[in-house]
Amino acid sequence: MTSAVLLQPRSGSTLTERLARSAVATEGAGIATSDVPDWLAAERLACRTRVRQIPFADLDGWSFRAGSGNLRHRSGRFFTVEGLHVVRPDVGMEWQQPIIVQTEIGILGILAKEFDGTLHFLMQAKVEPGNPNLVQLSPTVQATRSNYTKAHGGTAVKYLEHFLDPPPGGVLTDVLQSEHGAWFYRKRNRNMIVEITGEVPADERFRWLTLGQLGRLLQQDNVVNMDSRTVLASAPLAYPEHGAIRSDADVASWFTGQRASHEVRAHRIPLAQVAGWCRDEHRIYRPDQRYFRVLAVAVEGANREVSSWSQPLIEPVAPGVVGFAYRTFAGVPHVLVHARVEGGFLDTVELAPTVQCVPANYTQASAAQRPPFLDLMLEAPPERVRYAATHSEEGGRFRNAESRYLVVATDEAATPTEAPPGYHWVTPGQLSWLAGHSRYVNVQARTLLAILQTRAAEIGQDS
Amino acid sequence: MTSAVLLQPRSGSTLTERLARSAVATEGAGIATSDVPDWLAAERLACRTRVRQIPFADLDGWSFRAGSGNLRHRSGRFFTVEGLHVVRPDVGMEWQQPIIVQTEIGILGILAKEFDGTLHFLMQAKVEPGNPNLVQLSPTVQATRSNYTKAHGGTAVKYLEHFLDPPPGGVLTDVLQSEHGAWFYRKRNRNMIVEITGEVPADERFRWLTLGQLGRLLQQDNVVNMDSRTVLASAPLAYPEHGAIRSDADVASWFTGQRASHEVRAHRIPLAQVAGWCRDEHRIYRPDQRYFRVLAVAVEGANREVSSWSQPLIEPVAPGVVGFAYRTFAGVPHVLVHARVEGGFLDTVELAPTVQCVPANYTQASAAQRPPFLDLMLEAPPERVRYAATHSEEGGRFRNAESRYLVVATDEAATPTEAPPGYHWVTPGQLSWLAGHSRYVNVQARTLLAILQTRAAEIGQDS
Numbered sequence: 001m002t003s004a005v006l007l008q009p010r011s012g013s014t015l016t017e018r019l020a021r022s023a024v025a026t027e028g029a030g031i032a033t034s035d036v037p038d039w040l041a042a043e044r045l046a047c048r049t050r051v052r053q054i055p056f057a058d059l060d061g062w063s064f065r066a067g068s069g070n071l072r073h074r075s076g077r078f079f080t081v082e083g084l085h086v087v088r089p090d091v092g093m094e095w096q097q098p099i100i101v102q103t104e105i106g107i108l109g110i111l112a113k114e115f116d117g118t119l120h121f122l123m124q125a126k127v128e129p130g131n132p133n134l135v136q137l138s139p140t141v142q143a144t145r146s147n148y149t150k151a152h153g154g155t156a157v158k159y160l161e162h163f164l165d166p167p168p169g170g171v172l173t174d175v176l177q178s179e180h181g182a183w184f185y186r187k188r189n190r191n192m193i194v195e196i197t198g199e200v201p202a203d204e205r206f207r208w209l210t211l212g213q214l215g216r217l218l219q220q221d222n223v224v225n226m227d228s229r230t231v232l233a234s235a236p237l238a239y240p241e242h243g244a245i246r247s248d249a250d251v252a253s254w255f256t257g258q259r260a261s262h263e264v265r266a267h268r269i270p271l272a273q274v275a276g277w278c279r280d281e282h283r284i285y286r287p288d289q290r291y292f293r294v295l296a297v298a299v300e301g302a303n304r305e306v307s308s309w310s311q312p313l314i315e316p317v318a319p320g321v322v323g324f325a326y327r328t329f330a331g332v333p334h335v336l337v338h339a340r341v342e343g344g345f346l347d348t349v350e351l352a353p354t355v356q357c358v359p360a361n362y363t364q365a366s367a368a369q370r371p372p373f374l375d376l377m378l379e380a381p382p383e384r385v386r387y388a389a390t391h392s393e394e395g396g397r398f399r400n401a402e403s404r405y406l407v408v409a410t411d412e413a414a415t416p417t418e419a420p421p422g423y424h425w426v427t428p429g430q431l432s433w434l435a436g437h438s439r440y441v442n443v444q445a446r447t448l449l450a451i452l453q454t455r456a457a458e459i460g461q462d463s
Numbered sequence: 464m465t466s467a468v469l470l471q472p473r474s475g476s477t478l479t480e481r482l483a484r485s486a487v488a489t490e491g492a493g494i495a496t497s498d499v500p501d502w503l504a505a506e507r508l509a510c511r512t513r514v515r516q517i518p519f520a521d522l523d524g525w526s527f528r529a530g531s532g533n534l535r536h537r538s539g540r541f542f543t544v545e546g547l548h549v550v551r552p553d554v555g556m557e558w559q560q561p562i563i564v565q566t567e568i569g570i571l572g573i574l575a576k577e578f579d580g581t582l583h584f585l586m587q588a589k590v591e592p593g594n595p596n597l598v599q600l601s602p603t604v605q606a607t608r609s610n611y612t613k614a615h616g617g618t619a620v621k622y623l624e625h626f627l628d629p630p631p632g633g634v635l636t637d638v639l640q641s642e643h644g645a646w647f648y649r650k651r652n653r654n655m656i657v658e659i660t661g662e663v664p665a666d667e668r669f670r671w672l673t674l675g676q677l678g679r680l681l682q683q684d685n686v687v688n689m690d691s692r693t694v695l696a697s698a699p700l701a702y703p704e705h706g707a708i709r710s711d712a713d714v715a716s717w718f719t720g721q722r723a724s725h726e727v728r729a730h731r732i733p734l735a736q737v738a739g740w741c742r743d744e745h746r747i748y749r750p751d752q753r754y755f756r757v758l759a760v761a762v763e764g765a766n767r768e769v770s771s772w773s774q775p776l777i778e779p780v781a782p783g784v785v786g787f788a789y790r791t792f793a794g795v796p797h798v799l800v801h802a803r804v805e806g807g808f809l810d811t812v813e814l815a816p817t818v819q820c821v822p823a824n825y826t827q828a829s830a831a832q833r834p835p836f837l838d839l840m841l842e843a844p845p846e847r848v849r850y851a852a853t854h855s856e857e858g859g860r861f862r863n864a865e866s867r868y869l870v871v872a873t874d875e876a877a878t879p880t881e882a883p884p885g886y887h888w889v890t891p892g893q894l895s896w897l898a899g900h901s902r903y904v905n906v907q908a909r910t911l912l913a914i915l916q917t918r919a920a921e922i923g924q925d926s
Binding site for chain 2: 005006007008009010011012103104105166168169171172173174175176190192236241242243244245246247248249250252253256257259260263265329330332346347417427429430436437438439
């Protein structure tokens with residue numbers, strides 16, 4: 001008794017070819033690439049949003065809970081700021097810090113559609129209070145469960161239905177990805193790209209863009225927001241690589257070994273008990289001015305589900321530096337990834353960029369204490385810098401969390417073929433393969449991967 | 464400046480072909496398949512091991528800690544028995560239970576080598592105190608970190624060096640896999656297969672077997688132990704599938720949606736505080752006799768790193784039933800997986816068999832409370848049973864934890880093409896693809912996958 005069921009191919013080269021075609025299209029069927037910044041500037045003006053720092057006491061609906069001191073909303077939703085105690089017995093380190101706890105899983109979803117035979121992606125001009133320039137390109141849908149179950153008491157999330165119930169064959173990618181393990185406790189979001197074939201009008205504040213257009217826009221500072229970058233990193237692009245320094249199985253084995261060899265014990269503690277941090281009317285901070293502070297803002301006039309609200313944000317003390325060292329081996333580009341422990345990761349380590357740090361945190365550090373390869377990034381001669389732009393992290397939780405993202409060509413002397421312990425050379429194709437599954441590639445490395453996927457950084461056979 | 468580096472293919476069809484060749488070889492270059500049971504019986508006799516239940520008070524080095532009541536070894540190593548409180552707000556359920564906490568990551572490693580052009584795998588006749596028949600085939604190496612860092616004060620682990628420092632290109636698979644989420648708190652082990660080309664003498668108690676031989680042995684009760692089964696499930700076999708009901712991307716999306724839609728809050732509590740469980744001199748148990756008990760055993764005369772010791776074990780109250788419903792669609796076999804919540808999983812759900820339960824726990828249950836598809840397994844007519852054998856779970860932690868493993872051909876009436884919520888049809892190839900990464904496929908489903916990988920169950924175009 002065989003059922004008359006039409007089978008689908010398990011996967012196909014058609015999709016990867018279509019994505020590759022979109023990646024080389026630096027203009028699309030809609031808005032001209034060069035008009036996007038002006039459009040965003042106009043949106044910035046039109047939204048008339050004002051964000052100002054306020055004392056914690058002026059937060060509406062948020063308060064420090066008696067006893068624990070945890071900062072939470074009276075609804076019990078959105079997120080809380082609590083304490084985290086991290087112990088790393090394997091290296092004899094431990095520390096405590098404030099951390100954002102947000103257990104509900106949000107959707108970061110980009111709608112895709114073919115115009116004139118080329119895949120376009122529906123991007124939104126979205127206000128986020130922590131963005132240094134307020135308005136950036138966000139995914140079509142960027143919604144926490146509180147958003148779409150209306151905890152905000154706001155309006156419905158546009159286009160959400162395409163992601164809650166995607167049509168068979170329409171999903172291009174759908175993967176739970178981690179976010180900043182230094183600031184979030186085990187946060188993950190659903191990164192989705194869903195292709196539609198029917199008519200979908202682009203609402204005001206939405207534009208259809210190709211991958212290549214997004215790549216051009218990623219060459220500019222603070223245009224493409226973090227949520228867009230992580231979704232783009234999850235797109236299943238193919239890479240014409242004829243080999244790699246190590247096979248996929250060896251890369252996976254190295255990663256498994258790294259994960260197995262680190263022991264990280266992280267548990268939540270009351271915010272009031274976090275050692276080394278102080279709280280005053282305006283901020284939770286370290287007296288030595290390192291790392292970050294927690295503060296509160298009031299937002300007015302945003303074009304969002306609700307037009308005014310107040311909330312806590314995390315603000316790093318200084319800009320970060322995030323970069324890949326890259327080399328080509330036998331004509332194939334490779335980037336140097338780092339198996340990095342972050343206290344908020346669900347599972348010990350993920351693959352991070354070669355360098356990921358805030359240099360200001362190391363001004364007092366000895367040369368031995370400085371992050372490896374940092375000076376290679378900071379002192380790279382211009383002809384070796386294949387990519388450099390400033391991007392900010394999620395503006396709904398972080399304020400002015402800017403980092404300089406870099407791709408720097410290096411050589412055998414600076415970055416040997418035999419990578420040091422904890423580091424490994426992988427091809428962009430291998431990184432993209434791993435980013436198709438949860439918890440291999442951290443959010444900063446995914447920004448750099450998005451830069452490679454969209455050809456914002458052209459790396460080739462030049463090293 | 465291009466480095467003269469020889470690149471590796473990222474992956475190759477050669478390996479999958481070699482594995483497939485080994486899977487059809489039901490005899491190998493070493494011991495005859497039919498001689499393996501006799502060999503294991505001889506080992507059983509020769510080891511002269513005796514296991515007897517003892518009161519907790521007679522445990523050597525293990526005691527209930529004052530206050531928490533947690534059961535632990537004085538060295539602080541091996542594992543502890545603690546309490547777990549699980550809350551599932553999405554379905555309004557919560558419960559408490561004893562749970563094994565074992566944070567260190569062990570290695571389950573099988574050494575592979577070609578003889579006469581066919582891959583063979585080095586299997587060990589190993590005594591485990593909880594095995595109903597004491598001696599079963601285990602991986603080449605089955606070692607906790609305590610084992611190989613000599614916390615036992617025992618002898619060195621044979622062949623371990625091949626897994627601690629595998630040669631480039633020698634790793635066939637290396638993935639962290641979860642174990643029983645009902646009994647372990649976030650346990651995972653490293654599942655490895657490493658191929659060697661040099662001479663490796665098979666020590667006494669070790670034999671080289673093909674995948675096909677292991678498949679034949681998996682048709683018998685309690686011959687191939689759980690650790691072997693999970694490693695075999697992780698082998699990267701290829702399947703000649705010309706399609707599937709849903710593409711890989713759709714399967715991944717369904718899984719992501721399932722993981723995102725379940726909320727599971729599990730935290731450890733003191734064993735002394737676990738509600739609904741009692742402790743007497745010999746056991747920790749539920750007065751209603753459901754689920755399992757914790758007890759203690761003394762082991763003497765085992766052919767292990769140390770020859771006698773005592774330890775706690777978990778003993779289920781009754782045998783389990785674990786099975787896949789399978790159907791072919793347009794000529795391609797599919798099995799019905801279940802996105803299952805287990806309290807000890809690191810991340811909410813993993814893919815489980817169609818049925819996974821201990822029927823005795825449901826004798827008082829109404830029809831609606833009985834696990835879906837259970838009766839389909841229990842009442843399957845013989846001609847629909849494509850596979851049935853009894854296997855036990857890890858004998859180092861579980862005593863007589865036997866389940867009937869089944870593969871049952873079903874039809875549209877019993878198991879519709881449109882699977883019910885929480886269930887999905889996947890091909891063996893899709894399941895094998897997912898088992899190549901962490902935390903997609905649970906340990907029971909991996910036993911069934913090992914049965915498919917080694918062709919212990921021949922499923923084809925007959926449904």
